[in-house]
Amino acid sequence: MAFLILVVLFVVIKLSVYVLLQSAPEGFFRAEHIGSRDRETPDQVLSPQINASDDYLWEALPAVAPSPVGNPITREKIQLGKALFFDKNLSADRSLSCASCHELEKYAGGDGAEVSTGIWGKKGDRNAPTVWNSAFQKRLFWDGRARSLEQQAIQPLLNPIEMGMKSEIEIEKRVQEQPHYPDLFSRAFEGDTEISIDKIVKAIASYERTLITNDSPYDEFVRGDVSALTSQQLSGMALFEKVGCVHCHFGPNFSAASVFSDGLELRAFPANPDQLGAEYNFGNDGEKNTVWRVPSLRNVALTGPWLHNGQVDDLKEVVRIMAKAQLGKSKTREFQWVEHRLGVIENPDLTEQQVEDIVAFLHALSSRRLVQAAIE
Ligand code: HEC
Ligand code: HEC
Numbered sequence: 001m002a003f004l005i006l007v008v009l010f011v012v013i014k015l016s017v018y019v020l021l022q023s024a025p026e027g028f029f030r031a032e033h034i035g036s037r038d039r040e041t042p043d044q045v046l047s048p049q050i051n052a053s054d055d056y057l058w059e060a061l062p063a064v065a066p067s068p069v070g071n072p073i074t075r076e077k078i079q080l081g082k083a084l085f086f087d088k089n090l091s092a093d094r095s096l097s098c099a100s101c102h103e104l105e106k107y108a109g110g111d112g113a114e115v116s117t118g119i120w121g122k123k124g125d126r127n128a129p130t131v132w133n134s135a136f137q138k139r140l141f142w143d144g145r146a147r148s149l150e151q152q153a154i155q156p157l158l159n160p161i162e163m164g165m166k167s168e169i170e171i172e173k174r175v176q177e178q179p180h181y182p183d184l185f186s187r188a189f190e191g192d193t194e195i196s197i198d199k200i201v202k203a204i205a206s207y208e209r210t211l212i213t214n215d216s217p218y219d220e221f222v223r224g225d226v227s228a229l230t231s232q233q234l235s236g237m238a239l240f241e242k243v244g245c246v247h248c249h250f251g252p253n254f255s256a257a258s259v260f261s262d263g264l265e266l267r268a269f270p271a272n273p274d275q276l277g278a279e280y281n282f283g284n285d286g287e288k289n290t291v292w293r294v295p296s297l298r299n300v301a302l303t304g305p306w307l308h309n310g311q312v313d314d315l316k317e318v319v320r321i322m323a324k325a326q327l328g329k330s331k332t333r334e335f336q337w338v339e340h341r342l343g344v345i346e347n348p349d350l351t352e353q354q355v356e357d358i359v360a361f362l363h364a365l366s367s368r369r370l371v372q373a374a375i376e
Helices: 002-023 075-085 149-158 168-176 181-188 197-208 217-222 231-242 275-279 315-325 333-342 352-363 368-375
Strands: 266-268 291-293
Touching: 075 181, 075 197, 149 168, 149 197, 168 181, 168 197, 181 197, 231 352, 275 315, 315 352
Parallel strands: none
Antiparallel strands: 266 291
8 A cells, every 4th residue: 555655656756747848938947047157168157157247358459460470561561452352353264252151341341142142153152251350350251261361362262152263373364464463563562573362362362451340439538529329329338248249249349259368269150050041041051161250230230131151141140149149038938927937037038129229339330431421
């Protein structure tokens, strides 16, 4: 008899534990909600740990970018680099220059398309990031695979779906063909007229180091003009820090992958698998790459559509995705009352007002000159 009672008791206990487990919101027992840090990758450190600090330093962007040892910047090198950047002879069918996909004025240094179109109309699978202020990034490309502008510049030239040149020698030949280059090379490289791929990328990188925008309302504000930001932008700026965007987008170039930072340059994205991100094929499209360079947010309001596949054309939606995928903002709306009652998840979604305020702040990172150029 006693045995039977024991068995019944056992079954009842087991059943109630099962029912309890079933009723918990999805993901309730995952490490990030319990708060155990040792099982988490750094990306899954969620906003409860990213507390707003009183001493976050807002900085303006300097007017000059650093150049590496071995490629000091000179006026002559910049001039040569500029000629190369705009030269369509550097693509296999002579139809594209660097500037074709990086339109400096019209699209604020990108091309305004979801993904870029290379020679012979070949479509890539990545959105063209802006070249403005890329001089301050120590990791380039969406996946951060290049570590300098010199390393970066050779890749589009040889990429079969971008400029499609067959070899470095072929690129050198295209440059040698044109009568105005020997003189430009000679002036840029101490009287040496020899044209080499090494010099070509050095000159292009030098020119790119002059593509700097520090004339945004944000920079003006940081330099002391308190009227440069609207009250909504100020509220967005406070939120940008408080909710934890600065955890990854920090420093004068708003990126952990900038020369100003020694933080984590690459981040899992989506760090917290999320329905909203999945709708735009993030982390859901068989992408082999799951780790991405933290991009700069300067001029971001001018460089849509956004994110590495260019699938999102509404900046508010990008902010919502970031909040959910990178800051673990609550995705289990229907269970919010349980979470609040239990006090376990202190990480509710951003309100629409907060999203709009953050977007207003992102607009304050746009260069006044480029905003003007985009209108004209
Ligand atoms: C067919 C369009 C196309 C052409 C032509 C092109 N690019 Fe790009 N560029 C892109 C795309 C797309 C990416 C992002 C690719 C990736 O992340 O894998 C990119 C990335 C870059 C970046 C990295 C920016 C960052 O923030 O990471 C720089 C710098 C750049 N290109 C400079 C150049 C230069 C210099 C040339 C000419 C030698 C050039 N591009 C030619 C489309 C193009
Ligand atoms: C854990 C790091 C992390 C945090 C926190 C984070 N981001 Fe990001 N952000 C990234 C990464 C990585 C990308 C690039 C994603 C990709 O591959 O498309 C990105 C991309 C973006 C972009 C698109 C840039 C472009 O050129 O398309 C915007 C805008 C942005 N973040 C804003 C924010 C805002 C606003 C917040 C705060 C609500 C935030 N981010 C929080 C890492 C982070």
